[in-house]
Amino acid sequence: MLPIEIRDVTLNYDTPGGKVQGVKDVSFTIAPSEFVCIVGPSGCGKSTLLNIIAGFLKPASGEIRIDGKPVTGQGMDRGVVFQDFAQLFPWRTALGNVSFGLEMKGVPKEEREKIAREQLRLVKLEKFTASYPHHLSGGMQQRVAIARALAYNPAVLLMDEPFAALDALTRDDMQRLLADVWRETRKTVIYVTHNVAEAVYLADRVIVMSPHPGTVKLEVKIPLERPRDPLSAEFVEWQKKLLHHLGHEAGGDDMQTNG
Amino acid sequence: MTPEQTQRRRSIIRGVIAVAALAAFYEGVAYSGLFPRVLLPTIQTIARTLYGMLADGSMFEHAGATLFRVLFGFSLAMTVGVPLGILMARFKPVENFFLPLVSALMPIPSFALVPMFMLWFGIGNTTTVLVVFYGATFPILFNTWSGVRSVNPLWLRAAGAMGADEHKLFWKVIIPGASPFIITGMRQGFLRAWIAVVGAEMIAASDWGLGWVIFDAEQFLQADIMMASIVVIGIIGFVFERVVFGSIERATVQRWGMVRMVKG
Incomplete structure (x- = not known):
């Protein structure tokens, strides 16, 4: 199992309207077997960051290291799951x-x-x-x-909103299943979502990102015991805390809670 | 009977009704006396002639000669069209070079080339096979090119993440991913080939071939032979379209859900 270091990663997008900053100076580290959720509103660069870690995109500056070795492209040390069923x-x-x-x-x-x-x-x-x-x-x-x-x-599993296109009931089942799979395999998981309840249910640690340009706003450790109960008072408390950090008191327009 | 079988039976019955209606109309006109019987033979006469030509084997010889030319030319077209279409879609310089050529050559009817080819290659199989090749290549090439460009990029990404190199990507992702288009290209290519071969045989074949026999019969006012050959041309075309390509499609892209099933 390998640690992952993300150091000062910056990437700009060329669009017809000029350069748009995707992510700017993003740095954090992920421990082996850790389950990390990256949460943020649309346009915060969370999927871009995942694509850089996967090796699909090259950062303009900064680097990703997995077990000390810099990432230069796709590799079989990482498994990727996309949102699209196709x-x-x-x-x-x-x-x-x-x-x-x-x-x-x-x-x-x-x-x-x-x-x-x-x-x-x-x-x-x-x-x-x-x-x-x-x-x-x-x-x-x-x-x-x-x-x-x-x-x-692969040592690392990269997941880009894999359950976002599913209905709410199926999504709950899938989250439970993924938590079981993770407990059994102990992979390092980087999981991108815009669903706060999902992040609280799954993550050891949540990286909160904010948009324009995409930067890390803060990191929150979720110390709840597993298996987690989404109906417990502490669970709801953590959900509120996270929403608060995202700048929404009770679930804003582009952030979602389960339910 | 499963719903699928019921549906299949229904679609066969509908087909038979349509053909019977056309035949009845034709027979009505033939018996009406509007045209001389010798120019518009009745179905009975045509059937008798067809039976005679099948019995003495001449129809098999004609159909065999035509099929040989068509399959030879079509195979050549596949060998050139599919790889070139893939290369064009994968490599920009190849596309830049060939696309203008394809656009310029594709609209030329293959039949327009027959006299030219006759001057170069004489009368016989070389000319007819080349005309078929010309007619069939472009639809195959064009559809393959479109198909490769429309391969879902997510498949390429997923395969790349799982360690597929360019060679594996080609055989395990691009070819199956583009298969609905490639099969459509084969179908259109075969249709063009079948049309081209009959035309080419009329002026560039001697003694054998369905196109040749029609052209030859015209000189002796043998309308029954002409009609019998036309029927055989139609039947062979139908068999290829529905039975050969239909089964290829059912065994592949339809089974994979990449194209929807035709509801009969």
Whole structure:
């Protein structure tokens, strides 16, 4: 398990209207096996930052180090889960999707299918190994995506609002499932969301970002015992605290609470 | 019967009704005496002629010659069209070079090239195969090019994050991701090929071929032979469109949910 250092990362976007600052001088560190949520309103650069950590974007200045080694591009030390259900390959079954990373690594067919089956069991989809993505619900597709990102055993899991497009009930189930998966695998997780309740439910630590330009506003440790109860008084208290830091007293326009 | 089978049966029945209606209309005109019987033979006569040509094997020889030319030319078109379409979509310089050529050459009907090709290659298989190749290549190339450009970038990102190199990306993501377009290109290409071959055979083939037999029969006022050959051309085209390409589509892009099923 590897620590991640993010040092003075800055990135500007070229748009038809000129340069727009995406993120500016962002620095923080993530401990091995830590679950970190990055929270902030639209335009705060949280997804941009995740894309830089994933190696999809190059920062204009600053650097990301994973276990001391600078990130120069995509790498199999990181697994990525996107928000869009369409991230799965429609021409592959659930099993085929989950085996993809291992196939790229050159793992023999029998072994990679065994591992893929185990990963699908972890996300409770062992009955759907032979299903194509279009036969699965949105929640199931996202579970396949999580299994796929875990299958080749990366140390870090990067998740970009993976449950944002799901209905509220399914989202609750998925959060519970992800908390279980994390407890079992102890991956380092960086999870981007604009949902405060989600962050309080999942995170060891929450990084709050503010927009224009995207900067880290503050970091909040969530010391609640796991498994967490979203209906408990302390849980609601933490939710309020976080919303307060985000500059919204009781859930503003672009911030969401679960419910 | 499953709902799918019921639906399939219904669509077959509807097809049969449509064809029967057309046949009845034709037969009505043929019997009406508006045209001389020898120029507009009845279905009975056409059927008898067709049966005779099947029985003596000549129709198989004609259809075989045409199919050989079409499949040869179509295979050449696939070998050139698919890789070139992919290269154009992946590499800007390739696109810059070939796109103007494609845009300029695509609208030229392949039939317009037949006399030219005859001067260069004479009468026979070389000319007809090349005309088919010309007609089929552009739809295949054009659709492949569009298909590769419309591959979901998220698939490329996801595959890249999972360690896929350029070679693996090509075979495991781009080709299947572009497959709905590639199959459409094959369908359109085959249709163009089938149209081109009959035209080319009329003037650039000798002794064998469905196009040639129609052209030859005209000189002897054998309208029944012409109609029988036209029927065979239609049937073979239909079989390829519905049975061959239809099954390819059902086994791939339809099964993967990348194109919606046609409700019959």
